[in-house]
Amino acid sequence: MAARPSVLRAAVRVSRPRHSPCNFCSSQHTQQLFSTTPRNQHPETASRTTTPNSHSQTTTPPDDAVRHGTTHFGFQDGLSETEKTERVAGVFHSVAESYDRMNDLMSFGWHRIWKDHFVSSLNPGLSSSSPPKPQRILDVAGGTGDIAFRMLHHAHTINANPSVHVTISDINASMLAVGKQRSLTLPASQQASLSFLEMDATSIPPSLIPDNSYDLYTVAFGIRNFSNVPAALAQARRVLKPGGVFACLEFSKVTNAVLDAAYKRWSFSAIPLIGQLVAGDRDSYQYLVESIERFPSQQEFRRMIQEAGFEVGGQGYEDLTGGVAAIHKGMKPL
């Protein structure tokens, strides 16, 4: 794991009412997160879900498009959610094989530092009891496994806690296939703590993941691709245990105007070109850049998280590299 760079500020801590801070924000919390809820069965086999979201959504749609029943794909407006889901699927089917290499090229390797920091800030596997309490983590839009593998590494080697299970879920079978292949290089004990689940994060059937199942829900660089972000947040709240933590790493809004201008110039000119040259796919990388631009600001996204029923502590987010990316956290109330 790379060392934390000084540009990354200390982790945002989700404020915990009463006496039960969490195991995922490296502060002095008791173990409420892992206390009473029984462990759930986790399907080992893939199962594509098409069941509509059965949970009422009390959240505010992210923008006018969603409010009027349509959404967007990059800069294109007026798509139905189904159309967006299909087009996003096309993008990630297309980029799956080159995804990891392209991430390095596009971000100059920064995505690794952000992911390391994201996982360290959540401190998976931290437990004050002996033996350590089991912990169940759902990594949504987990793609090729970058976050899940870091979670397992951190829990097993840094916190010496093998009773952490991570489910990598993704809507896209091609991304999961690359992840499965990559997972074969993990130590056997970590492989045994990993499962894969093909599902749409915006409509998770309770038969697939019951309410109050997980201690931690992570989503990294995935949520901006979802056709209905409030629906995904409602599902996150549903599947988390009371006291469980929602944690999101996503591209965000650069706070400094000069850096923002340079970043936009780089994104819109270089990234589609690199995509064309390296992956033979300009359009998918054009979409990725546009989807970053369309994603809400840090403050707007924090509001959406709160409106989904999460408690947010302090500022509620942490900017990384001047806001190129940001970490948001929220806690499901006890």
Ligand SMILES: C[S@@+](CC[C@H](N)C(=O)[O-])C[C@H]1O[C@@H](n2cnc3c(N)ncnc32)[C@H](O)[C@@H]1O
């Ligand atoms: C940019 S990749 C991120 C992968 C990984 N989390 C990472 O940080 O490297 C975005 C992922 O979101 C997935 N995705 C898009 N829409 C989704 C949805 N509705 N439900 C679940 N996953 C989705 C894509 O298939 C893709 O694997």
